[in-house]
Amino acid sequence: MHGPVAIVAAMHEELSALLAQMPDEQRVRVAGRDFWVGHLQGQPVVAVLSRIGKVAAAVTATVLLERFGVRAVVFTGVAGGLAPGVRVGDVVVATELLQHDLDASPIFPKYEVPLMGLSRFVADRAIGDALSGVAAGVLRDPVALTGRAAVEEFGLQSPKVHRGLLASGDRFVSTTAESEALRRDLPDALAVEMEGAAVAQVCHDYGVPFAAMRTISDRADDEAHGDFARFVSLVASRYSLALVGAWLATLPAVS
Template sequence: MTNPTIGIMGAMPEEIDGVISLMDKPKRTVIGMRAYTSGTINGINTVVVFSRWGKVAASATAATLIHIFNITELIFTGVAGAIDSTLKIGDVVLAKRLIQHDLDARPLMGRFEIPLLGMTYLEVPEETIGILKETIAPLFTNGILQESIGENVLAEFGINTPNLHIGDIASGDQFFAAEAQKKQLNAALPTVLCVEMEGAAVAQVCYEHSIPFTVIRTISDTADEKSHVDFPRFISKVSSQYSLLIVQHLYRGHIQPLS
């Protein structure tokens, strides 16, 4: 059996720059207005790319990773808005299930149901969730985030004790910036922890091609009018560092070369 090839997609260019810095012998290939950087991390074949924003763009990127670069697993990292009130800026959500909150083909089928698949949620296997949790948890329990990013930087965004959450993530081609949007989504999908614009679409592409996937999101805002984060600074100083540290830990634990 050959070694795996890992695809890593970032929702922001800054979030993949740090990951690319981990690569040995990086090679850049432009396909469909996207720059795919291939090389190795810890001896494992890896392809890193900025997904672009929205479900269609991210799906096209995932399909290219699968069909052109022959990835065997996909990791998606990026930011999200908090829907659940227990989430704080700087927390991280590891997706257990993903759903497209703007998918509605009623009366032909149920709301949120994916046409032809007969399912509404794309699920990550319980065993995989357990391994991922064990691998990433030290970032939050051992003070690694604070030490690596700096307590002063984290404090600037009100981040004191970031936590790891596991649960449902909703995706759709909408940017949430109003309390009314949050209430509407929460009423329809009360188990959703956070909202973003790509993850569930990427999960569907991976599911249809039998590719294991991981979606990890850093909470950047509260998805309402009260959000006042300096978003560019948050991306460059916080979420990009989260992505780098998460990938490093995944390669040390979850992702290993095949013998």
Template sequence: MRIGIIGAMYEEIAPVINDAENRTRKDIGIRTYHSGSLCGKDAVIAFSGWGKVASASTAATLIVHYEVDAILLFGVAGAASPNLNVGDIIIARELIQHDLDPSPIFPKYQVPLLGISRFETDAHLRDSAIKAAEKFVSSDISKSIAADNLARCHITKPAVYQGLIASGDQFISDPAVLAKLCGDFTDLKCVEMEGASVAQVCCEHKIPLAVIRVISDKADQSAHENFSFFVSNVINHYSQEIIHNFLTLI
């Protein structure tokens, strides 16, 4: 099995790039694709950049050029529920583009011609992602993440959830915008900028997908500060252990 691994930011995937054995790299367009062996799996790892177009382009290259059998998208997200805390992990069951509106020609949020609004992730990969995340949170995370960083993020015992993730070309930091999204999607777990576009590409090519998101902020006025600190100091520890766990399960 050859799996493609995407992170929108280098910090999200740097540890697994460094862990890959017999690694080679190839530049295609402005992106670098790292091929190698990771946990006994043939893997191609790429830093896509932010947003729906960047991530969709990366996914398409992994599918068409590298002929991957599945894709894992890993990274951070903003919480859409007050019950979620920084450090919690969301496994996508469905993904939707919250900024897509082709109405009145097509229904709001529906991808024209595909007739799909919510893209489902692969059940087997989703189950493996849940188990991988649960194994991580059941461990003593203080052994890998500095106590000061855990305290700064108010992380004690992260929880794992699954559900709907909404994607759009917008960094959500306005409570009013978030409230509108939560009103439109009552089952929404978190918001980010890549998942649903990768899901659409995978759907069109019939490639299984898993999406794992770690809550970095509450999508509020402090989102940019909390997000930046989490990405710089915490996410690499999550990614290394969770992605390794995931690869051993698939």
């Protein structure tokens, strides 16, 4: 399959880290967004900031598919941990994605996308397996990845990789009451964020492989308002660069 790989970042710091490693990026502006076309690890890529929320992310994904003809979309960003054992500094690679704030009942079952008969969108297994494999290797040495000070500040001594359900919604989940409600309604959800399921739905409609990889920045509870920007700068941006780069390096060379 031809075409570039889309790397979609959720935060400016993550996108900047990726762009710094692209030797030949060229900006293309579409729909008020900057799409950066170039190469990373020798692979043709289009890197872009998703913007925040499901509608903004869906627009970004649609432009990637219509204008740039990407062959796969990989989303990297942060998320709040929900499931027990999903801790700050861990990585979640999605197997499925669902919109936790979608409810057209009683006409349609809760969470089901009207007229599609689907509530969960399956992420690409091959890309997910590859991302999980490189993540497990990279996370073995968190000090080399982020520096000792960040490891000690955020408690990153033994980061783990998790596979499972990501829940997306148009709100930043930042209270214990909200996170407990989500765990009760979606007991298999590993983490919560604001874009992934929308991008997954667009990719499903176009038949293009999609994968999502999220670094856990908080536990989506009353402490989630902590130094979020500092975590993104010191930890999440470095995770994204290392993991995306390591995955791209595994792909066959494109002539």
